[in-house]
Each structure stands twice: as structure tokens, then as C-alpha cells.
Amino acid sequence: MPHPALEVADIFRTHGAAWRAAHAGHLSLGQLKVMSAIEACRTAALGGHVERCERCAHTQIAYNSCRNRHCPKCQGAAARDWLADREAELLPLPYFHMVFTLPAAIGDLAWSNKAVVYDLLFKAAAETLLTLADDPKHLGARIGFTAVLHSWGLALTHHPHVHVIVPGGGIAPDGSRWIAGRPGFLLPVRVLSRLFRRLFLEGLSRAQATGRLGFFGSQAHLAEPEAFNAWLAALRRIEWVVYCKRPFSGPAAVLAYLARYTHRVAISNSRLIACDADGVSFRWKDYRHKGRQRSKVMRLSVDEFIRRFLLHVLPDGFHRIRHYGLFGNGVRQANLARARALLAAAGKPLAEAPAPDALIEPSRCCPCCGGRMLIIERFARGYAPRPALSHPIRIDTS
Structure with missing residues (x-):
């Protein structure tokens, strides 16, 4: 894959110091750490190693990654490791993609209450699915699923939702058989939407009653119980968006989707076009034209681009990928074994194995002759390679 001409790291290195000075006192420690990590990623500040081709002796320096979960460069390896575990857990049946989205008014509240609101978003979506799937009027089974939080829209705006x-x-309540959903259908979206709305607003009301929410700026008046209850009442009268896409075509398609979504950050380097003193240009897709996506270019001031990127820094320790029901941590392997046994008894074929080349990073090959690159030296952060070895043809920062 070609190296991007422009990266988020380049924007931070060029404009980050001035931006931090201009916004001193208004940034969280987490945001400052993210900026620092991205600026240092794949540079001498983090150390690295020297590689040499065993065939043609081509030599190059490769610097270490920051491994921050918000860094656009560092998600590929993390995704591959995570996908290796998920590949072994796939079941031989259709998978559905659902999206639970919060209204814009709650998105504004979430900005200053991320841990509480994002956690509630996960819990309300999970309880909605588990409750309706367990209902004999719908599926009548215990199901399992994986949820991934995204906090952004394609224009980097704050748009919390879970995929x-x-x-x-799922498995029958007594564990005796596998219950399959109807072809191309899982659960009614309208019923999902209404239950999700009720569960989320009930949870939000409890959070406010126990003092776990903070209200600032234009929402400061919501600290008063009467104003907060009126605000909730208005949210109960609008439709909430729960979207269910058609089933994936097979296990390989599920993994390809997960590879794109689980470790995604607010914007990838490949979407960036240009940056100068006047602003940052990047590509985005507009879906508002009768359901069709239209590729556009957006230009933001540098100040606004950095502000929007940092909107999506998660609280420390917050898990953005979670497993529920049959896939819950601690019971997943036993439930998967039971599900496979029930599916086999029902005559379901084994899952198709995804093409390994699509998910595994190719081994390090020499850019000159294609030979194998061997590590001949490692050096710690703040140090440089030994002088005798410091004659690389290029420095690899990809």
C-alpha cells in the first residue's frame, strides 16, 4: 500500500504546539496524550530497529509505533490480532449488521459525559436485542453479538452510535436446539427502536437522579430536575434510528467488515488531501442524496480539524468493543461449542474459511529485490542506530 502523502501526525507536528497553547486549560489529559503519541509515532522518539535484506543487503530503519488506539497508523496490527481470535468463533449461518444511533440532542450531552452516555448506549442496545430475541413472539432464543462504538460521522462531527x-x-431457552431466524430477517426494527429509546432514557434518568451527569454551556439549565424531565419528554416523542442491513454473504464478508470497523479511528490518513496555514482538506461521503452516497471534499480550518479529531478521544480504560449474550466473556467458548453442536445436529455445514491472505499482513520484504528483511539491530527511544549501521537507503515510517 502506498505511503499517504499527508497524515494526521503531520498536521499535529506542524500545528499541534500552537493549537495546544491557544487552548491551554481546555484540554483533557487524555487528549494531550493522544496528540503526543500520534506526533511521536514511527519517529526516532520511540526507538526502533534496523533491517537488512539477506539477499541484496539493502538496509533501512523502521521506527516503533505508538500503539495508541486513536492513532490512524497503529490500528492495522491491532485489528489483525483481534480478527485472528474472531475468525475461530464464526458460526455457519447468516450474520446481520445493526446500528443503534443516539439523537443529536443526546450527542451534545455525551460530549461532556462520555463514560456515562457511551456505556449506557452499549447497555441499552444490548438489553434491547437480548430482550426481543428472547421473546417467543419474535425469535424465542438466547443470542450473542459483538458491539463496536463509533462516536463520529464522516465529517468528524460528534455522532455516537454502535455497530x-x-x-x-440463537439457542433455545432450555438449550435443546438451535433456533434460526427467518431468511433475511432477524427482529422488527420499529419495535427495536421503541424499546431502545425507552431503555436508554430510563437509564439516563437514573444517571441524572444519582448525580452522574454534568451539564455545561447551553445545557446548564438541564441540571434542574423540571427542565431535565421536560427535555426527556421531548426525546420520547421523536423516532430513534435503529438500522438493520441485509445479512452478510458469508463468514469472509463478516471478517472483512470487522476489519474495517472494529479498529477504525475518526479519520484515516488515506482520506486526507492537503494541509496548509488556511486549513485541512479531506474526502467524505454524503449519504443525504436519496440514499446514494456522494463523494465530496470538505475543508476545515486547522483549529477546527484538530478540535473535531479530539472530540473522539475515549475516556481512559473505556472498552469500545464489547461482547454480549452467548458471546459474553467467560462463557463464550462453552456457548460456541454448544451452538456448533446444535447446528451440526440440524445439518448446518461448517463455516467457510476466509481467505488467509486477506487478513494476514505480508511478511517484511525487501523493496529492492523482494528478499527477506532481517532485524540486525534494535535501539531504544531517544537513541540512534550504531554509526556502522546508520547507512539506510530509506527510513520506513509507514
Whole structure:
């Protein structure tokens, strides 16, 4: 893959110091850490190693990654490791993609209450799916699923939502058989939307009653119980968006989707076009034209671009990928074994194995002759390679 001409790191290195000075006192420690990590990623500040081709002796320096979960460069390796575990857990049946989205008014509240609101978003979406799937009027089965939080829209605005990957069926309450959903259908979206709205607003009301929410700026008046209750009442009268896409075409398609979504950050380097003193240009897709996506170019001031990027820094320790129901941590392997046994008894074929080359990073090859690159020296952060070895043809920062 070609090296991007422009990276988020370049913007931070050029404009980050001035931006931090201009906004001193208004940034969280987490945001400052993210900026620092991205600026240092794949540079001498983090150390690295020297590689040499065993065939043609081509030599190059490769600097270490910051491994910050908000860094656009560092998500590929993390995604591959995570996907290796998920590949072994796929079941031989259709998978559905569902999206639970919060209204804009709650998105504004979430900006200053990320840990509480994002956690509630996960819990309300999970309880909605588990409750309706367990209802005999719908599926009548215990299901499992994986949920991934995204806090952004394609224009880097604050748009909290969770993507959920759900197998098309579940285990009967007594554990005796596998119950499959109808072809191309899992659960009614309208019923999902209403229950999700009720569960989320009930949870938000409890959070306010126990003092776990903070209200600032234009929402400061919501600290008064009467104003907060009136605000909730207005949210109960609008439709909430729960979207269910058609099933994936097979296990390989599920993994390809997860590879794109699980470790995504607010904007990838490949979407950036240009940056100068006047602003940053990047590509985005507009879906508002009768359901069709239209590729556009957006230009923001440098100040606004950095502000929007940092909107999406998660609280320390917050898990943005979570597993529920049959896939819950601690019970997942036993439930998967039970599900496979029930599916086999029902005559379901084994899952198709995804093409390994699509998910595994190719080994380090020499850019000159294609030979194998061997590590001949490692050096710690703040140090440089030994002089005898410091004659690389290029420095690899990709």
C-alpha cells in the first residue's frame, strides 16, 4: 500500500504546539496524550530497529509505533490480532449488521459525559436485542453479538452510535436446539427502536437522579430536575434510528467488515488531501442524496480539524468493543461449542474459511529485490542506530 502523502501526525507536528497553547486549560489529559503519541509515532522518539535484506543487503530503519488506539497508523496490527481470535468463533449461518444511533440532542450531552452516555448506549442496545430475541413472539432464543462504538460521522462531527454484528439465530431457552431466524430477517426494527429509546432514557434518568451527569454551556439549565424531565419528554416523542442491513454473504464478508470497523479511528490518513496555514482538506461521503452516497471534499480550518479529531478521544480504560449474550466473556467458548453442536445436529455445514491472505499482513520484504528483511539491530527511544549501521537507503515510517 502506498505511503499517504499527508497524515494526521503531520498536521499535529506542524500545528499541534500552537493549537495546544491557544487552548491551554481546555484540554483533557487524555487528549494531550493522544496528540503526543500520534506526533511521536514511527519517529526516532520511540526507538526502533534496523533491517537488512539477506539477499541484496539493502538496509533501512523502521521506527516503533505508538500503539495508541486513536492513532490512524497503529490500528492495522491491532485489528489483525483481534480478527485472528474472531475468525475461530464464526458460526455457519447468516450474520446481520445493526446500528443503534443516539439523537443529536443526546450527542451534545455525551460530549461532556462520555463514560456515562457511551456505556449506557452499549447497555441499552444490548438489553434491547437480548430482550426481543428472547421473546417467543419474535425469535424465542438466547443470542450473542459483538458491539463496536463509533462516536463520529464522516465529517468528524460528534455522532455516537454502535455497530452490532448478530448471528441469525440463537439457542433455545432450555438449550435443546438451535433456533434460526427467518431468511433475511432477524427482529422488527420499529419495535427495536421503541424499546431502545425507552431503555436508554430510563437509564439516563437514573444517571441524572444519582448525580452522574454534568451539564455545561447551553445545557446548564438541564441540571434542574423540571427542565431535565421536560427535555426527556421531548426525546420520547421523536423516532430513534435503529438500522438493520441485509445479512452478510458469508463468514469472509463478516471478517472483512470487522476489519474495517472494529479498529477504525475518526479519520484515516488515506482520506486526507492537503494541509496548509488556511486549513485541512479531506474526502467524505454524503449519504443525504436519496440514499446514494456522494463523494465530496470538505475543508476545515486547522483549529477546527484538530478540535473535531479530539472530540473522539475515549475516556481512559473505556472498552469500545464489547461482547454480549452467548458471546459474553467467560462463557463464550462453552456457548460456541454448544451452538456448533446444535447446528451440526440440524445439518448446518461448517463455516467457510476466509481467505488467509486477506487478513494476514505480508511478511517484511525487501523493496529492492523482494528478499527477506532481517532485524540486525534494535535501539531504544531517544537513541540512534550504531554509526556502522546508520547507512539506510530509506527510513520506513509507514
